[in-house]
Every structure is written in structure tokens, then in C-alpha cells.
Amino acid sequence: MxxxxxxxxxxxxxxxxxxxxxxxxxxxxxxxxxxxxxxxxxxxxxxxxxxxxxxxxxxxxxxxxxxxxxxxxxxxxxxxxxxxxxxxxxxxxxxxxxxxxxxxxxxxxxxxxxxxxxxxxxxxxxxxxxxxxxxxxxxxRISDKKIIFLIKRKLKKYKKLNAKIGEFGTRRRYSYQVHKLVFKVLMEEGYPFFLGSSNVHLSQIFSIKPIGTQGHEWVMFHAAKYGFKTADRIAMENWLNVYNGNLGIALSDTYTSSIFFKNFNKKLSNAFKGIRHDSGDPIFFTKKAIEHYKKFKINPIQKKIIFSDNLTPDKVARISSFCKNKITPFFGIGTNFTNDVGVHSMxxxxxxxxxxxxxxxxxxxxxxxxxxxxxxxxxxxxxxxxxxxx
CATH class of the missing domain: 3.20.140.10 (nicotinate phosphoribosyltransferase)
Structure with missing residues (x-):
């Protein structure tokens, strides 16, 4: 054993x-x-x-x-x-x-x-x-003390940017122990910018609501069942039917964002609270999203983009500054929180x-x-x- x-x-x-x-x-x-x-x-x-x-x-x-x-x-x-x-x-x-x-x-x-x-x-x-x-x-890895120092330094930057952040780092964490330590610092120092984590177990330990919606496999399965062209749309419609508008963030890049936006019709654009960006140039994507909402006479500032693609403080700063007064950004930070400990992440x-x-x-x-x-x-x-x- x-x-x-x-x-x-x-x-x-x-x-x-x-x-x-x-x-x-x-x-x-x-x-x-x-x-x-x-x-x-x-x-x-x-x-x-x-x-x-x-x-x-x-x-x-x-x-x-x-x-x-x-x-x-x-x-x-x-x-x-x-x-x-x-x-x-x-x-x-x-x-x-x-x-x-x-x-x-x-x-x-x-x-x-x-x-x-x-x-x-x-x-x-x-x-x-x-x-x-x-x-x-x-x-x-580096010491607990150094990890705490790094997280606090990042939080200082995020606070300065007024950036709303979440922790999405379970899958590539250095260890459970590091993840728990990071979570503790986020809970103690992150208010009011830290909005929660995708990890349900640690959310339960620290008494905070877990966050998340759906992953690529949801849309991939719909493509197997209904074909590539309508997979995004049917996947979103099914999600709405199951959750009645709760958990209303749509995933935008299973079959590229251009195909997603074709499927993201007026009804869905109104019904979903926002969209998640997980690959490709975030600024280009943000421009497309704003354009898309305006086409349907929807005010983009009332919609969210959840950015979750390999984020660092510098990336967050660049995206934040572009989104300002245009659309509401939220940042799901993974490996940069749970595996920035002096080793190469896998x-x-x-x-x-x-x-x-x-x-x-x-x-x-x-x-x-x-x-x-x-x-x-x-x-x-x-x-x-x-x-x-x-």
C-alpha cells in the first residue's frame, strides 16, 4: 500500500x-x-x-x-x-x-x-x-512563506485593477496542500475581489459558494448527437432548459468562436448572462462579443466575459484595460495560482x-x-x- x-x-x-x-x-x-x-x-x-x-x-x-x-x-x-x-x-x-x-x-x-x-x-x-x-x-517547491508572498503580491495587482477573480486551478495544482494554502490566502486577503473557486471541496471547507458552469465535453457530445453545425445552439438550449437561466455562462470555443457566434442567436444572447473565453486572442474575442451584442441591441456592459485561458497578472491587466466601460470581465485563474511554486507546471x-x-x-x-x-x-x-x- x-x-x-x-x-x-x-x-x-x-x-x-x-x-x-x-x-x-x-x-x-x-x-x-x-x-x-x-x-x-x-x-x-x-x-x-x-x-x-x-x-x-x-x-x-x-x-x-x-x-x-x-x-x-x-x-x-x-x-x-x-x-x-x-x-x-x-x-x-x-x-x-x-x-x-x-x-x-x-x-x-x-x-x-x-x-x-x-x-x-x-x-x-x-x-x-x-x-x-x-x-x-x-x-x-518553494516554501509556504514564499507562496503566500506571491499570492499576496498578485492580489495587490488585481485589487489595483479592480479585477474580479476566481480560482480555477484544481487540475494542474502542484499538490492538494498548496491548493489549500492558496485558497486560505485568497479567502483572507482577496475580499471583495475574490468571488470563489471551482473546487467544491475547498469551497465547502471555507464556506463559500463554488463557481462554474459547463465544459467542452457538453458541446462535443451534442455534436456527436446532432452534428457540428447546431451543436453549440442545442447545447445552450438544453442547458437553459435544465437550469432555467441559472449558471448562465456559455462556452464559446468548442468549434471556434466564429461558429459559436453564429449559433448564439438573439434569444440565447439575451438569456445567457455571459460567455467564457478559453482560447485565442482575448482582445479580438472581446471585440467580436461586443459587436455581437450590439447587433441584437443588447448593452454589452450588462454582459460578462469569463476569461480562463492561462491567465497571469500581466494578461489580466491588458484585458481589464481593454474591457473598461465596454463589457464586464471576470477572470478564472488556474495554474498561476495553484502551481506557481518554482517548478514547471505539467x-x-x-x-x-x-x-x-x-x-x-x-x-x-x-x-x-x-x-x-x-x-x-x-x-x-x-x-x-x-x-x-x-
């Missing part, structure tokens, strides 16, 4: 995984999904990494929602169905859904099963891989690669606004681009 118990709560995950899981159970309970680990940074994994990882996943099967956690969800997330919270109350991770094997220094991994179950694996798995990698390769992702929306497997792709962030089989990416005239 190893001593690497990294995830100690079922809620140590991003909030949008639970909001999507609730929607999946409601609308697509029999859908099946397959995810794949992608080592974008070509990291070299130490011997025995896969074996230790498997042991940790076996320990995760013991995690259960505590009564305190259940009460927290009921109180702070009233838009989650009570039947869904009952489902979560009985939910346990099944390590058999995850296949891991190691060849030399390379790790291969996929996750397969009911979408409503496998949806929760991605974020904690990435957090485990990241923390375990640093432990086994002995990558030492460049890894876990993405849905296939789904069975009806009867057979269909490959899914994400096109994004930048080539590096696109995922999926080459032939399917080619088909999607052809279909969308990109």
Missing part, C-alpha cells in the same frame, strides 16, 4: 463536473463516453508510475459524500436537483472504468463507461497525476474522444481557436472543419 492518498473527498473536483453530471442524468442517462489522457508536454514518467496510480484509484473507490457535504450542496447549489444529490449520495468511483498502462517512460490511459458516471474522473485524475509526478520525480489534458449518443461509437472533436488546444482524430477534425467551412 502506498502513502499517496491525494484525493480525500468526493467533492475535490471542479464544480462544472457536477453541474454537467446533473444535466447528463436528466437528458442523456444512457449515453456512453470514452476519454483519453493526452501528454501534451511530453513529460517523462518515472518507472512504476502507472502501478502507484492504480493503487491510488483503488483507494478512491472508498470515497463517499459525507452528510456535511450533502447539506452544503443542498444549501449552496439549489439549482441541482434533489434527485441528483441523492444520486451523488450513493455514487462511488469505479476504478474499472479507468485503464492505465505504462510503456517505458510513457503513460497511456483511457476512461470508458456511462457518461453520467465517468464524467467525474477527469479533474481529480489530472490533479493526482500532477501531484504524484512531482513526488516521484522529487521536484521541490501540460496534460484528459478529453472525451468518443461517445455513443444513440447506437454506435462516434468520434468527438474540439476545434478551439488555437490549433494546440484542438483534440480528436485527424480525420474527424478534417470532417468537422469541412462541415463548418473553416
Amino acid at each position: 502506498n502513502n499517496y492518498s491525494i484525493i480525500s473527498s468526493l467533492l475535490d473536483n471542479d464544480f462544472y463536473k457536477f453541474t454537467m453530471q446533473n444535466a447528463v442524468i436528466k437528458l442523456f442517462p444512457s449515453a456512453i463516453a470514452k476519454y483519453e489522457f493526452i501528454n501534451r508536454g511530453n513529460h517523462s514518467f518515472p518507472n512504476n508510475f502507472a502501478e502507484i496510480l492504480k493503487e491510488i484509484l483503488n483507494q478512491m473507490a472508498l470515497l463517499k459524500l459525507s452528510n456535511k457535504e450533502k447539506v452544503f450542496l443542498e444549501k449552496n447549489c439549489p439549482y441541482l436537483d434533489s434527485s441528483y444529490i441523492d444520486f451523488l449520495d450513493k455514487y462511488q468511483y469505479n476504478p474499472n472504468e479507468v485503464n492505465i498502462y505504462q510503456k517505458g517512460r510513457n503513460i497511456k490511459m483511457n476512461i470508458e463507461g456511462l457518461w453520467s458516471r465517468t464524467i467525474l474522473w477527469e479533474v481529480p485524475l489530472m490533479a493526482i497525476i500532477s501531484e504524484l509526478y512531482y513526488k516521484l520525480t522529487d521536484k521541490k 501540460n496534460i489534458v484528459i478529453k472525451m474522444i468518443k461517445a455513443i449518443p444513440k447506437k454506435e461509437w462516434i468520434s468527438v472533436v474540439k476545434l478551439s481557436n488555437v490549433k494546440e488546444k484542438s483534440t480528436g482524430k485527424k480525420n474527424m477534425i478534417f470532417l468537422a472543419k469541412k462541415d463548418l467551412h473553416l
